[in-house]
Amino acid sequence: MPADAKLSHTAAMILQAIHAGQIYGFSVMEMTGLPSGTVYPAMRRLERDGLIVSKWEQQSIADAEQRPPRKYYRLTRTGRSTLDAVYKRYPLLEKMIPSPEVEQAVERR
């Protein structure tokens, strides 16, 4: 998907939430307030389009914490550049879900 591709507001929110550090589907739901039936298919679409990638966490880590392993998501380089393009279209996105850099800048001030 090209970097300047147009994303829906929902997809942009999910992309921003993942960028903000919400790397699991459920935490993206919590951050965006979107239902599971919207978040998971949207994340699969983003993954299919190469904007995010998923990875299973190591079994040993999950075993140590006595829980099932989780699948986590992170932005790809294309996803990051797409997100930068999306900020121009949805200027309030960064304020709704602040990205880590913005949060750090606010804290420094």
Next chain:
Amino acid sequence: MKRVLSAQLAGFMVRAASLLVPRRDRSSWTAEWTAELWHLCHPHGCESCVAPDADPVEFSLGAFHDAFWLRCDRIRSDGLPILQSGSAARCAFLLSATAIGALLVCLCLPGARSALLPLPWRGAGNLVMISSNGYAGTQAPSIRLTDYEEWTTDTATLFTQIAFYRPIDKSVHLPRHPAARLSVAQASDNLFQLLDGPVTYAGTSVAEPGEPRLVLTRSAWRRIYSGDPHLVGRTADIDGRPVLIAAIMPDSDWRFPGHIDAVMLDNPANLAALPLGTRGFVIARIRNSAFPPPRGGWRKMVETSRGVTRGFDCISVTHLLGQPSSVFLFALLLACLALPATTALPLGDYPLRHRLLPGTVDARRWIFLAVKFALVLVIVDLWSTGLAYGLEPNDPIRVLYIQLATAFPALLFGFRWILQDQRRRCPQCLRLLSNPARVGQASCNFLSWNGTELFCARGHGLLHIPELPTSWFSTQRWLCLDPSWLCLFPENCSPSPGMI
């Protein structure tokens, strides 16, 4: 307590939704949703996802949406399973299409259609054809009219009714229509009453006493009289006698030997006026209390009113007209006997109770095999029936020979193809294996293994086929690959939980 119940219900919903997910993504998808659900239900297990007020059931409802989206997306990217080359769905689809094509061909051929449809007469199991010479006697007019007339009184204890007919060409004249030469079954007037069929007579009230009635077949009505809607009720001239056209009957209602265009129902007095040597066919309906309906041929001795004992054969009409299915069963038996002599029956060596091949996968393989057998049986039955009745619609004996001659080789080659096709499929995804590679070289003492290896394009395993069967490697062997190999196969590279 309520939260535990809702967690269990949510888990059940996720498992139910997983059935919508394509098989190759299912384990990974289920693991992700199960893990997410676990963290939802155990908020203390993870500080970042504390959700005491989250409803697991509401959360799991989204699993259906997600699974449905995944299924649609897979169809969009891969195409429908029936369009994928080498897939089991495509194979079943092509076989089904062939069977439907054969059925349509049979329905278009009048003779084949009649053979496939059930007999139109009520209580057809009690109908018999009387013959003086077993089965052979039912294919040509063999009963003398005088014998029939004797039997009408002498066999009253055996049969409720007995009817006579003889096929003969007659010239039929109708006003405003050109004279036509029709093949007419001149029959006793109780024929349709005996058959108890669906033919009804229009305009019988205008028939003069003793006036014969003519029942035209639909094809003759269309062909000769151009489907004239006012034909029924009019009087035709046959051999100088007025005959009332009483009804039009579907061609499939006439199943007896002899091709006819019409049935002329004549009263006993007119039949008695026929020459003494006249021969025809005799049909009778068995009296239930007299003897059980014969399952094939059956000989009956009767003492006539003149004190003479006469014997005749009763041939069950259902058995006589059901010969095509009997011939097909015979061809099937022959093919089953010939199959082991012409091809190897074993489907190969598969690991029993292998952890990578669950029972459902194995069951699917067998179901697919059974479906192929069933469809091939239907296809061969329909095509052989269509071919036989298409080539020789009016000769029942030749029909049987043609059907036997076509059904037997078709079944044998069909079964061979089924077994060969099954051996060349992945037991897990049932797709045809590909990329054959020759491995090894034949050694002088044949102890070194050499043969062909085939791959499943989805990375489920390898099939080893020995070039020369040996005592230690006689049939082909399937080698399952574990999921760690999947990343080598582009068609199936969804990582499983725990994979980095």
